[in-house]
Amino acid sequence: MVKSAPAVLWMLGVAGVALTLTAEVLLRLCRGSTGRLREVLFFPCPAACVERLFAAGRSPCPCPLPHGVETSFSRLLSHLLSARVSVDVCMFAFAHPQLRRALLLLRGRGLAVRVLCDRDYVKVNGSQIGLLRKQGVCVRHDVSAVVHMHHKFAVLDGRTLLTGSLNWTTNAVQNNAENVLVTDEPALVRPYRREFQRLWDAADPDRKCPQQPGPEPPV
Amino acid sequence: MVKSAPAVLWMLGVAGVALTLTAEVLLRLCRGSTGRLREVLFFPCPAACVERLFAAGRSPCPCPLPHGVETSFSRLLSHLLSARVSVDVCMFAFAHPQLRRALLLLRGRGLAVRVLCDRDYVKVNGSQIGLLRKQGVCVRHDVSAVVHMHHKFAVLDGRTLLTGSLNWTTNAVQNNAENVLVTDEPALVRPYRREFQRLWDAADPDRKCPQQPGPEPPV
Numbered sequence: 228m229v230k231s232a233p234a235v236l237w238m239l240g241v242a243g244v245a246l247t248l249t250a251e252v253l254l255r256l257c258r259g260s261t262g263r264l265r266e267v268l269f270f271p272c273p274a275a276c277v278e279r280l281f282a283a284g285r286s287p288c289p290c291p292l293p294h295g296v297e298t299s300f301s302r303l304l305s306h307l308l309s310a311r312v313s314v315d316v317c318m319f320a321f322a323h324p325q326l327r328r329a330l331l332l333l334r335g336r337g338l339a340v341r342v343l344c345d346r347d348y349v350k351v352n353g354s355q356i357g358l359l360r361k362q363g364v365c366v367r368h369d370v371s372a373v374v375h376m377h378h379k380f381a382v383l384d385g386r387t388l389l390t391g392s393l394n395w396t397t398n399a400v401q402n403n404a405e406n407v408l409v410t411d412e413p414a415l416v417r418p419y420r421r422e423f424q425r426l427w428d429a430a431d432p433d434r435k436c437p438q439q440p441g442p443e444p445p446v
Numbered sequence: 447m448v449k450s451a452p453a454v455l456w457m458l459g460v461a462g463v464a465l466t467l468t469a470e471v472l473l474r475l476c477r478g479s480t481g482r483l484r485e486v487l488f489f490p491c492p493a494a495c496v497e498r499l500f501a502a503g504r505s506p507c508p509c510p511l512p513h514g515v516e517t518s519f520s521r522l523l524s525h526l527l528s529a530r531v532s533v534d535v536c537m538f539a540f541a542h543p544q545l546r547r548a549l550l551l552l553r554g555r556g557l558a559v560r561v562l563c564d565r566d567y568v569k570v571n572g573s574q575i576g577l578l579r580k581q582g583v584c585v586r587h588d589v590s591a592v593v594h595m596h597h598k599f600a601v602l603d604g605r606t607l608l609t610g611s612l613n614w615t616t617n618a619v620q621n622n623a624e625n626v627l628v629t630d631e632p633a634l635v636r637p638y639r640r641e642f643q644r645l646w647d648a649a650d651p652d653r654k655c656p657q658q659p660g661p662e663p664p665v
Contacts, residue, residue, distance in 0.1 A: 233456055240459010267637035271593060319611070369623065374490060377622040379611050390610065390627060392538070392598050403596040404588065404645060408609060408627065408634060415627060418486035426623060 263412050268299040270393060270405040277325060280304050281332065299407070300400050303389065304329055306409055310383040313339040315423045317378040320348050320394035327355040331362055342366045343426055345376040353396070367430040376426065380419055388416045482631050487518040489612060489624040496544060499523050500551060518626070519619050522608065523548055525628055529602040532558040534642045536597040539567050539613035546574040550581055561585045562645055564595040572615070586649040595645065599638055607635045 275296040278288035288294065307314070307329050314333055321327070321344055334340045342359055346368045349356045360366045369376040380390035391407040393399050410416065494515040497507035507513065526533070526548050533552055540546070540563055553559045561578055565587045568575045579585045588595040599609035610626040612618050629635065 233453055237455040237459055240456055265631060265633040267634060267641075269637070269641055373621060375622045377611050377618065377624050380625065390625065392596050392609075392611065399596065402592060403594045405596050406599065406609065406638070406641070410634065412484060412631070414484040415486060415629065418488070419625070422486075422488055422625070 264387060264410055265412070266302070266409040268302050268391075268407040268409065270299050270399065270407075271401050271403055272298040272300050274401060275301060277301050277304055280308055281328065300325075303393075303407060306383065306387065306389060307381070308332070310338055310387075312384045314341070314381060314383055315420075315427075316340075316342045316381045316395075317344075317376070317423050317426065318342065318381070318395050319345045319375070319377045319379055320351070320396050320399075321355050321359075322351070322353040322394075322396040322398075323400065324355065324397075326395045327359055330359060330364055334362075334364055340364050341423075341427060343376065343423065343430060344368050346370065346372065347375070355395075367427060367432070369426070369430050378422075378426075380423075382416065382420050382423055385420055386413070386416055387411045388419050390419065483606065483629055484631070485521070485628040487521050487610075487626040487628065489518050489618065489626075490620050490622055491517040491519050493620060494520060496520050496523055499527055500547065519544075522612075522626060525602065525606065525608060526600070527551070529557055529606075531603045533560070533600060533602055534639075534646075535559075535561045535600045535614075536595070536642050536645065537561070537600070537614050538564045538594070538596045538598055539570070539615050539618075540574050540578075541570070541572040541613075541615040541617075542619065543574065543616075545614045546578055549578060549583055553581075553583055559583050560642075560646060562595065562642065562649060563587050565589065565591070566594070574614075586646060586651070588645070588649050597641075597645075599642075601635065601639050601642055604639055605632070605635055606630045607638050609638065 273296075274292055275298050276288050276290050276292040276294045277300070278290070279295070280301060304325065307326070310333055314330065316330070321342065330340050330342070342356070342364055344356050344366065348354055349368050356366055356368070378390075379392060379394055380388065382388055387409065388411070389407055389409050391405065393403075393405040393407050399405055492515075493511055494517050495507050495509050495511040495513045496519070497509070498514075499520060523544065526545070529552055533549065535549070540561065549559050549561070561575070561583055563575050563585065567573055568587050575585055575587075597609075598611060598613055599607060601607055607629050608626055610624065612622075612624040612626050618624055
């Protein structure tokens, strides 16, 4: 008994070191394989069919575009369609029909979808904002005639950020040199989440329409 | 001796666990305090004097702008002026005189400064591109009449990225809702560094001017 107690303690000590080191190694491996999302997408990219992203498992699409090709746009769309709870979009120019379709699909799945856009872009030819609004997506535009809402970012589920130079237009996707940075690093996502909410509140239509004067209070 | 050997082993075991845990805690603390640069700047921001950033220690500036005020623009300028080796700027619209001044200052300090811009923006009223070129900064513009170079990013010393929606114009800084994300996360910086080099090579003036046909080779 006198002999076995130190032996047990020794084994416990060694096992402790081994366990701590193993945990650290596992943690590092885990960070490497399933750690922070850090991806950069560059444009322009060639047009390719994205039907598989909208309707996995259905019969092959007969459209003439290349199929089964992964492009920066299909990656962007994949990220967007991976949202499970909410999508907040803050976009100067929104004219891409497939991105509108994605937002409608997400809304149909029950997600909270909010779109904030520039006041002057709402009625531009090709703008998808009017259609989004008609189809029930919650849309606001900035109320200032001086300050332009020039952001191009989206926050998915409050924890994944897509941001860069890319307006959500077919022309930008297919013709311009653009970038979109994708990350779930909280220190980067948090400020965008806060800024979206601040701009959303500032664009509340109630702020635009001054309260109608009520009846005179009784004397 | 029989008693002390296991005791020593036990102490070694405990010390091992303690040391490993301490190292982990120190590593985490270190990461927190001097870890990755992650900052987001939002615009518009009020105009404020930035002379202190250009000439620290000189006599107070007599200009009428507010002094000693930190704004998103002064933060942006501070990051830019912190470069020590190289600055690669990929900017659709470059019309901010203070940002041109910063690049000239950096070039004067011996840094390698490269500016890549959109072909159509070079001669826009207010563009600083012509002045940069005249003052010796290495400037290229995209050679395609179809693809617009719409990026708004810069890479400092090959390891710090500034990217977002902000064009380098006074109007964008003072009037627009814009964002700039600042990071030195290698997994994010690396793709931008590569993309800059790719676009820079593609915008090589030699590619624009087809080789003059030489004399007929001797038969």
